[in-house]
Structures are given as C-alpha cells and as structure tokens.
Amino acid sequence: MLEILDLAKRYGPVVALDGTTFTARPGRIVGFLGPNGAGKTTTMRCVFGLARPDRGEVRWKGAVVDRDARLRFGYMPEQRGLYPRMRVAEQLSYFAQQHGMPATVANAAAMRWLERMGLDDRAKSKLEELSHGNQQRVQLATALVHDPELLILDEPFSGLDPIGIATMTDVVRERSAAGVGVVFSSHQLDLVEDVCEDVVIIAHGRIVAAGGIDELRAASGRQHLEVEVVGSAGAWLDGDGELIVLERAGDRVKLLVDRSADLDALLARARQAGEVRTFAYQPPKLSELFMEAVAPVAAEEPTR
Amino acid sequence: MSRWRSIWLVARREVLERGRSRGFILSVAFTTIIVVGSFVLPALLFGEDAATKVGVVEPVPAALPVAIATTAGQFDRAVEISTYPDVAAADAALGAGAVGVVVAMPADLSGPGEVRFDKQTDQATAQIISAAIIAVRVQAVLGASDVDRDALAAAQQPPLVGAREPQTEDEEARFFVANIGAVLILVGIFSFGFTVLTGVVEEKQSRVVEVVLSTVRARDLLMGKVLGIGVLGVVQLVVFVAAALAAALATDRLTLPSTTPGAVALLGLWFVLGYLLYSTALGFLGALASRMEEASNASTPVTMVAMASYFVAIFAVVDDPSGTVATIATFLPPSAPFVVPLRAAFDAIPAWQIGLSVLVTLAGIWVLFIIGARVYAGAVLQVVGRMKLRDAWRSAGE
Numbered sequence: 281m282l283e284i285l286d287l288a289k290r291y292g293p294v295v296a297l298d299g300t301t302f303t304a305r306p307g308r309i310v311g312f313l314g315p316n317g318a319g320k321t322t323t324m325r326c327v328f329g330l331a332r333p334d335r336g337e338v339r340w341k342g343a344v345v346d347r348d349a350r351l352r353f354g355y356m357p358e359q360r361g362l363y364p365r366m367r368v369a370e371q372l373s374y375f376a377q378q379h380g381m382p383a384t385v386a387n388a389a390a391m392r393w394l395e396r397m398g399l400d401d402r403a404k405s406k407l408e409e410l411s412h413g414n415q416q417r418v419q420l421a422t423a424l425v426h427d428p429e430l431l432i433l434d435e436p437f438s439g440l441d442p443i444g445i446a447t448m449t450d451v452v453r454e455r456s457a458a459g460v461g462v463v464f465s466s467h468q469l470d471l472v473e474d475v476c477e478d479v480v481i482i483a484h485g486r487i488v489a490a491g492g493i494d495e496l497r498a499a500s501g502r503q504h505l506e507v508e509v510v511g512s513a514g515a516w517l518d519g520d521g522e523l524i525v526l527e528r529a530g531d532r533v534k535l536l537v538d539r540s541a542d543l544d545a546l547l548a549r550a551r552q553a554g555e556v557r558t559f560a561y562q563p564p565k566l567s568e569l570f571m572e573a574v575a576p577v578a579a580e581e582p583t584r
Numbered sequence: 585m586s587r588w589r590s591i592w593l594v595a596r597r598e599v600l601e602r603g604r605s606r607g608f609i610l611s612v613a614f615t616t617i618i619v620v621g622s623f624v625l626p627a628l629l630f631g632e633d634a635a636t637k638v639g640v641v642e643p644v645p646a647a648l649p650v651a652i653a654t655t656a657g658q659f660d661r662a663v664e665i666s667t668y669p670d671v672a673a674a675d676a677a678l679g680a681g682a683v684g685v686v687v688a689m690p691a692d693l694s695g696p697g698e699v700r701f702d703k704q705t706d707q708a709t710a711q712i713i714s715a716a717i718i719a720v721r722v723q724a725v726l727g728a729s730d731v732d733r734d735a736l737a738a739a740q741q742p743p744l745v746g747a748r749e750p751q752t753e754d755e756e757a758r759f760f761v762a763n764i765g766a767v768l769i770l771v772g773i774f775s776f777g778f779t780v781l782t783g784v785v786e787e788k789q790s791r792v793v794e795v796v797l798s799t800v801r802a803r804d805l806l807m808g809k810v811l812g813i814g815v816l817g818v819v820q821l822v823v824f825v826a827a828a829l830a831a832a833l834a835t836d837r838l839t840l841p842s843t844t845p846g847a848v849a850l851l852g853l854w855f856v857l858g859y860l861l862y863s864t865a866l867g868f869l870g871a872l873a874s875r876m877e878e879a880s881n882a883s884t885p886v887t888m889v890a891m892a893s894y895f896v897a898i899f900a901v902v903d904d905p906s907g908t909v910a911t912i913a914t915f916l917p918p919s920a921p922f923v924v925p926l927r928a929a930f931d932a933i934p935a936w937q938i939g940l941s942v943l944v945t946l947a948g949i950w951v952l953f954i955i956g957a958r959v960y961a962g963a964v965l966q967v968v969g970r971m972k973l974r975d976a977w978r979s980a981g982e
Contacts, residue, residue, distance in 0.1 A: 328798040330965055347801070355798040361791025366601055377593055378799045422795060 281305050282430055282461055286336035287326055288485075289319075296322040297333065298485035304463045304478075306429070309456045311476035312465040313570055319485040320465040321358050324432050328355055340430070351379045354428030358435045358465075360419050362407050368418055369394060369403035372425045379426035386425070393421040397447065413444050420448060424455070431455060433464035437471055449475050473566040481573045489573040496569050504568065505535045505543075508558035509550050516553030526568070532558070536572075590800050594808025599815050602779070611775070612820050619824060620831045635662040636709050639674045639683035642667055643691035647723065651716040652687070659712055678702050678748055685709055689717060689743070693724050696743040703749055710745045717743050763898065764828065765851045765925045768821065769858050770894045773921075776817035777863040778883070783809055784870035784964070785879045793964055802964055803957030810863050814856065821855055850938075851925050857942070858921025860949045862890060868956035871963040872976060889918045897922035905932030914941045917948030 282304040289297040297319045304310045314320050325331035327338050328350055338345045340353075363371055369390045376386035394400045397417040399410075407415060416439060423431060431452070437445055452475060456462050463480075466472050472479065473493065481489040489496055504526070509516060514533045517523060527534035537546070550556045564572070602608050638652060649665045656663045666683065668674035674686040679702060689697030699713050721739035725731065784806075787793040796805060825848060865886045873879040896919055900909040905927045913919040914927065920941045927933035955977075963976035 325965075330794060330797055347799075351799060353798070355795065357791070357794040357798075359791040359794060361793070361795065363601070363787075363792050364790055365605075366597075370600075374593065374597055375795065375799075378590060378796070 281341065282327070282463070283339040284323060284327070284336075285339060287323060287333045287338070288335035289322055289326065289331060289333045295485055297326070297336075300336070300482065300485055300487055302480045302487050302490050304430070304461045306461045307456055307459045308478050309452060309462045309476045310464070311472035311479040312463050312482070313467075313469070313472065313479055314465070314482035315574060318482045320482060321434055322485075323482070324355070324357075324434050324463075324465070327432055328353065351426075352429045354423035354426065354431045356419055356423040356431075356433040356436055358438075360416065360439075362415070362419060362422060364408040365406050367404055367406055368399065368410070371407060372418070372421055375422050376425045379428075381426055389425050389427070390421075393425050396451075397421055412439070413441055416440055416444060417447065420451065424451065428460065430461045431463070433462070435466060436464050437466055437468050445471070469565075469567040469570055479566065479569075481570060483574045489569070493566060493569075497563055500564055500569060500572065502536045502538055502572060503541075504562045504564045505537050505546075506532065506558055506560055506562050507535065507546075507550055507556065508532045509553045510555040510557055512553045516550060534562070587801065587804055591804045591808040591811070594800065594805055595812030595815070598783070598809055598812025602813065603816055603819075608816060612823055615820070616823055616827045619828045635664045636685065636712075637664045637666070637683040638713070639677050639686045640665060640667050641671050641674045641686065641688040642669050645689055645691050645693055645720060647720045648687070648689060648716065651720045652713060655712050655716040655719065659708070661708075661712065675700070675748055685713065687713055687717070687743075689720075693721050693739075696721065696741050698744045698746070701745075701747045703747055705745060705747055714742045714745065763902075763926075765847070765854075765929065766894060766897050766922050768824065768851065769855050769921050769925070770890065772817050772821060772855050773858050773862040773890055774887075776813055776820075776859055777866045777886075779813050779816075780810055780863040781866040781870040781879055781883055782876065783813065784867050784960075785873055785876055788871070788874055788964060789876075797965065802961030803953075806864070806867050806957055806960050807953070810860065810867055813863065814859055817859055818852070818856065821852065825851070847925070847929055850928050853942070854921045854925050857945050857949065861917055861921070861945065861952060862886060864949065864952050864956050868960040868963070871960045872973065893919035893922045897926050901926050902930075905930040911937070915944050917945045920945045 284300055284302050287297045287300040289295075300319060300323055302310075312320055312323070322331055326333050327345065329345075329347070340349045343349070366374070369387070372390035372393060373383070373386040376389050377383060381389060391400065391403065394403050397414075397420070399414060399417060399421075402410060402414065407418060410418065420433075420436065423433065433452075436448055436452075440448060449471070452462055452464070476493065478492055479490070479496065480487060491499070502524075508531050510531055512531055514525075514528045514531065517525060517533060524536040525533055526536055537543075547556070547559055550559065636656065640648060644667055652665060653663055666677075668677060668686075671686075671688055674683070674688070677683045678686050678700065681702070684701070684706070686700045687697065688700070689695075696714075696717050699710055699717075701710075718740055722736065725735045725739045728735075787796065793805075800808075829848075866883050869882040869886060870879050873882045893913070893916075896909065896913050900907070901913065901923050904910060910923060910927055910932070913923040914933065914937055924933065924938060924941050928938065959973060959976045962978070
C-alpha cells in the first residue's frame with residue numbers, strides 16, 4: 281500500500297502541497313484528480329524523490345520510501361521524454377537494468393513490451409524516428425518494463441489517439457488485475473470514471489475528496505434532481521435565487537439540491553406550473569462530483 | 585541495487601551511445617588525420633620542393649656551386665647559393681636565417697672544409713653538400729695527369745659538419761612534447777568537458793532526466809556521465825598520441841626525447857585529472873541552463889579559467905619553469921593539469937611537487953564534485969529558464 285502522509289511543499293511564495301494525504305491500495309486503480317496547479321505533479325514527484333517535501337512522508341508497505349523501494353515503482357512523468365537518439369529496445373533495456381534487472385532479463389522484458397505495444401519491428405529504430413503516438417507507447421513501456429509493483433502515471437492519456445487510449449486502459453487494467461497499484465492523474469473525467477475504482481481529488485494542495493466513486497456518490501452532500509414539467513420550458517424556476525440549475529433542456533431541468541432541501545415544497549411548485557412527468561434523483565457523474573468538490577476551494581482566495 | 589552498478593550503467597550508456605555515433609568516430613579520425621598530416625605534409629612539401637639556401641664563403645672553389653646544385657638535383661632538391669666575403673658574414677647570415685647552411689672550403693681544395701648549420705644539423709642537406717665537396721675534390725685528383733692513390737683517398741675525406749649554436753635534440757624535442765601536451769589537455773577539456781555539458785542540457789531538454797532521476801541519484805548520474813565520456817576522451821587521447829609518435833618517428837622530424845614514456849604517462853594522468861575537474865564543473869553548470877544557448881553562457885567562467893591556466897602554462901611556465909609563478913600554479917587545481925606536465929618536460933619539477941600537486945588536484949575534484957552534485961540535483965529538474973547557482977544549491981538542500 282502506498283501512503284501519502286501530510287505532504288507539504290512550498291516553492292517560494294507558492295504553496296504546492298498543504299497537508300496532502302491519501303492511500304493507494306494494490307490491485308486498485310486510483311484516479312488522481314484536480315485542477316491545473318492543484319499539486320498532482322508535485323505529489324508524484326515527492327513519491328520519486330524528485331521533489332523534497334517540506335513536511336510529511338511517503339510510505340510503501342509501511343516503510344518510508346527509499347531508493348530500493350522506488351526501484352519497484354514505474355513512473356510516467358507529465359513531461360514526456362526519453363533519449364531521442366537511443367534505439368528503442370536498448371533504451372527499454374537500459375531503464376529495466378537501472379531498476380535492477382540483470383541484462384539478459386532486461387533485454388527479454390524490453391522485447392516483450394515492444395511486442396505488447398505492437399512495436400517489435402521498431403526495436404532497432406531510434407526513438408526520434410518513431411511517430412508521436414509510438415513514442416508515447418515506448419514511454420508507457422518504460423514505466424512498465426521492470427515489472428513494477430506500483431505504477432504512477434501523470435496524465436497518461438494526454439496526447440493519445442483513441443487507439444492509444446485503448447491500449448493504455450487495457451494495460452492499466454491488466455496490471456491492476458495482476459495486483460499492481462495504479463495511481464494516475466487525468467483531466468479526462470469520463471475516462472477516469474470508466475477505468476478507476478477509487479478517486480482522489482486535490483485542490484490547492486489539499487485532498488478535498490477521496491474514496492470509491494460509488495461511496496463519493498452516496499456521500500455527495502447534494503443530490504442531482506431531474507424535473508420535467510410538460511410545457512413549462514423551465515419557466516417555473518425563474519426568480520428563484522436559491523436553487524442551483526445545472527442544465528436546462530426544453531421542459532427538462534437538472535437541479536443541484538441539498539440533502540436537507542424540502543422536496544415536497546419543490547414538487548408542489550412544479551405541479552403548479554404544469555404536469556410533472558419526471559421528478560427523480562440521478563446518480564451524479566464524476567465530473568459533477570469533481571466540480572462539487574473543487575468549487576468551494578476554488579472560490580477561496582488561493583493566497584496563503 | 586548498488587550505486588556502483590547504477591553509475592556503471594550510466595557510464596556504459598554514454599560510451600556505447602556516443603562511441604558508436606558517427607560524430608565521435610569522425611572526430612577521432614579527423615584529429616588523427618590532422619596530427620599525422622602535420623608531420624607528413626611538411627616532409628612532403630618543404631622536404632623536397634622548397635629550395636635550400638646555401639651560403640658559401642669566399643674564396644669559393646670554382647667547381648663547388650655547380651657540384652652542390654647537381655648533387656641536390658639528383659635528390660630532387662633545389663638549392664639557392666649565395667656567396668659571403670668571410671666566415672663572420674656567413675655566420676651572421678646563418679644566425680639571421682638568410683641561409684640554412686654555410687659551406688667554407690679552401691679554394692685550393694687542400695681540405696674538405698666545413699659545413700655549418702644554425703642550431704640543428706639537417707642530415708639530408710649535410711649529406712648532399714658533403715657529397716658535392718667530395719665530388720669536387722675527387723674530380724680534381726682524377727683530372728691530374730697521373731692519379732695519386734693517396735691523394736684520391738684523402739680527397740674522399742668528408743667535411744666537418746656542425747652547428748653554430750648547437751642545441752641538443754633532447755631539449756628541442758622536450759619543448760615540442762611539452763607544448764603538444766598542453767594543447768592536448770586544453771583540447772581534451774574543451775571537447776570532452778563540453779560533451780558533458782551538452783549531454784546534461786540534452787537530458788534536460790528532452791525531459792528524459794525526470795525518468796532517469798526517478799531511479800538514479802543525481803550525483804550518480806553526473807558521475808557516470810563524467811566517467812563514461814572520460815573513457816571516450818582517453819580513447820581519443822591514446823589514438824592521438826600514438827598517431828603523433830608514429831608520424832614523428834616515421835618522418836624523422838623529431839628524435840624522441842629520452843623521457844618520452846614518462847612524459848606520455850604524466851600527460852595521460854593530467855589529462856584525466858584536468859578532464860575530471862573541468863567536466864564536473866561544466867556538468868553542473870550545464871544543469872543550470874535549460875537550453876544550449878544558456879549553457880554556453882553558464883560555462884563562460886570555466887572556459888575563462890581554463891584559457892587563463894593554459895596561457896599561464898605556455899608563457900610564464902615555459903619562460904621560467906622553476907619560478908614562483910610556475911610553483912604557485914602547480915598547486916592550484918585549475919592550472920596544475922597544464923603546468924605540471926610542462927614543468928616535468930623541462931625537468932624543472934621535483935617529484936614531491938608532482939605528488940603533492942596530484943593530491944591537491946584530487947581534493948579539488950572531490951570538493952567540486954560534492955558541490956556540483958548538490959547543485960546538479962537541485963537544478964536539473966528545473967526545466968524552464970536559467971537557474972541561479974544559489975537557488976539550485978538551496979533547492980537541493982532543503
């Protein structure tokens with residue numbers, strides 16, 4: 281289990297992390313979400329010792345992460361990059377060996393992953409001779425080639441075409457099923473909803489929501505209510521400043537209501553406007569949960 | 585996994601990737617061709633085509649100028665002959681470089697006379713003139729009505745060959761080896777030190793450094809890089825020196841000084857020490873830059889120190905190899921790599937000074953590496969803009 285414990289990090293006047301805490305369990309895929317600049321990349325860099333937290337620590341299997349532990353992690357940084365003029369297979373083998381694999385095992389692993397990525401015919405090509413999409417595949421293979429027990433992927437889907445995204449999700453699911461812990465950050469919330477079991481949402485260096493997606497839905501302080509009043513065009517809502525309208529589509533409106541809201545009164549108002557065809561709770565989408573979690577923090581003045 | 589395996593892997597990657605690159609192979613081939621060429625070309629061009637200027641002292645035997653020209657012609661060499669009223673005038677011309685050789689021979693052919701060079705005897709020219717003198721005297725004997733066997737034998741006596749201000753070949757060769765050594769060290773530091781610099785910037789620019797540093801310690805990466813590129817530097821030095829020595833021997837331009845094996849070993853040692861010192865400095869300064877243009881700015885102080893050290897060596901130290909400046913420069917790590925081999929070539933440095941200088945330089949490399957590794961670690965992940973030394977130091981230390 282990976283434990284991120286109370287990480288704090290400042291870059292001059294900028295607070296990057298402010299007590300960031302969460303855990304990632306083996307065999308679970310964790311989506312690490314947050315607006316730009318929320319501290320996702322800094323957190324990941326702290327895991328790999330690339331950034332030194334001012335406070336807090338990162339633990340793996342109960343012990344503070346050291347270099348030996350990191351050898352069993354795989355990393356795909358947001359800023360992609362490999363040696364442009366190095367041959368693809370040699371490059372993978374080099375990184376596998378840097379993670380402690382003997383040369384022969386590393387060479388075999390490199391070829392296995394190139395096959396898996398459909399790049400076995402490009403083994404002897406230099407990286408810079410490959411297309412952008414194929415370079416991304418090699419980058420993913422670099423994170424995987426040494427059979428890591430934990431995968432940390434920073435924006436793995438950015439810049440991928442749909443085929444690349446499919447390969448990526450396949451591999452992530454497969455590694456997870458094999459017991460590997462996976463943490464990845466992404467802005468593509470539909471994908472995250474599709475792939476992840478758990479999500480962690482960070483804003484301004486603090487975790488604002490964490491847990492299984494279903495738990496978060498259940499725990500959501502507000503409910504998504506869909507109301508359809510025939511012939512109303514949603515006009516019955518006009519002049520109400522308290523209700524949060526998420527969406528209007530013809531007679532159909534989507535509302536965000538507090539759990540404590542008086543639904544009877546609301547229903548009564550809707551009935552006065554016309555025939556109520558729909559009046560139902562809807563499970564919130566991840567993107568809605570995300571906005572809900574991030575919004576109150578985003579409204580705060582970010583200078584501290 | 586041990587740190588040493590990690591360093592070894594980094595170094596091995598540098599050797600394999602750069603050693604196989606066309607650029608490296610071409611540069612080794614190119615420098616070798618230049619070294620060999622600088623010995624062989626003058627031998628081809630000047631050795632045969634340029635006219636040898638010969639001064640003869642009056643009174644001149646009538647047959648001598650023709651004999652010299654004819655003999656030289658047989659060896660495909662041209663001569664220009666001028667006459668001087670006496671030995672003093674001829675010697676003055678020799679000292680001023682107006683002529684390359686002076687010939688003084690009794691006009692009555694009673695003796696073989698003398699052949700004189702300025703500082704060093706040119707064997708080929710000496711042979712040609714000797715042959716001409718013998719030919720003139722032998723013809724005179726043969727031309728008489730009856731041939732005197734004793735006179736014929738006496739006529740074959742070669743002239744006295746010497747130099748006006750004799751200089752030992754050893755001295756000249758030493759000076760040559762010492763200068764070549766200083767240049768080689770400078771070139772080595774510049775070309776391979778800058779390979780380290782560009783390698784560091786390339787890793788930053790291609791962003792691969794973040795992947796590498798997720799497993800390799802920053803100081804191990806710097807050390808592996810410096811060592812790997814250093815191996816290539818030594819390979820090039822060995823090829824270079826071997827080519828230079830072979831060419832020097834083959835073209836007879838230089839008789840190697842008696843101290844050559846020692847001088848070459850010392851040169852190799854100081855090449856390595858100088859490279860380690862300067863490439864470590866260049867490596868961590870390179871980490872402060874995020875683009876090549878910034879890298880050359882960041883490296884300016886190092887370049888200037890290297891150039892200053894080189895000039896101290898070739899001017900101050902050559903001028904007075906045992907003087908105060910030379911002695912001080914021996915114990916400063918930046919200048920020691922240039923100064924010590926030069927002083928040793930002049931036999932002007934006691935063994936204890938060499939030993940102490942090596943220790944001081946090693947200590948300097950170690951200190952620089954400790955500082956450099958920390959700055960490198962702090963700066964190498966900063967990918968935008970040029971970083972200040974102080975910020976990098978702090979960022980790694982927090």
